[in-house]
Amino acid sequence: MAGHLSINVLRLLSIYVNLLFVYYEYIPISMEKQDILKKFSNQLIIENYSKQTIRSYLSALNLFLDWLITNKVEKVTDDVIVNYLLFCKETKNYSFSSMKQAIGAIRYFFLKVLKEKPPESLNINIRKPSYLPVVLSQKEVGKLISLTDNLKHKTILLLIYSAGLRLGELLNLKISDIDSESKKIHIRQSKGKKDRYVMLSENIFPLLRKYYKEYRPKDYLFEG
Secondary structure, eight states: OTTSOOHHHHHHHHHHHHTOOSSTTOOOOOHHHHHHHHHHHHHHHHTTOOHHHHHHHHHHHHHHHHHHHHTTOSSOOHHHHHHHHHIIIIISOOOHHHHHHHHHHHHHIIIIIIOSOOOGGGOOOOOOOOOOOOOOOHHHHHHHHHTOOOHHHHHHHHHHHHHTOOHHHHHTOBGGGEETTTTEEEEOSOTTSOOEEEEOOGGGHHHHHHHHHHHOOSSBSSOO
């Protein structure tokens, strides 16, 4: 039936449930569950989703499957989805973006992996909270950076502030994206799926060189 988990997936999840020990501290890994997550991940890779989105969606689906198992759910109905979303909001205290990721991951799972119509309760419009952003003054930013002793944290703060980077853009920066000659950094697949270049202040390069010599990142600028 449309909107319900297929029999095969239910069978795989029921096998996983039967493997659970009495004490929740130890939960053995079920290959069946890992197969589901692997198929989900492969589909995202094929459709050229970013690594960050794949990680977020995998985490969201993993939590959803675990919740189904813990609550011994046999069919994913609209009521089940509503209860799960309440769990995310009230128990896990999900933010606006986390709720959207959870809904998006489950919808994608139904459409692309199960090849079924998602439950109607997933067609929900979550209202984005309205608030004024907190903007630090130049003096406050300078004080924050000066009080940071950790070299990696100081480099991150200064790079975000001087280049106006989003957190996702910072985490996706590779060493090869830094051009010390032209004083530019290459931002790949930023908001709107477009590449862009950002000018860097000369003052940040001594700090970047010091950071590189101490941490020796291999691929991404900020690893771990």
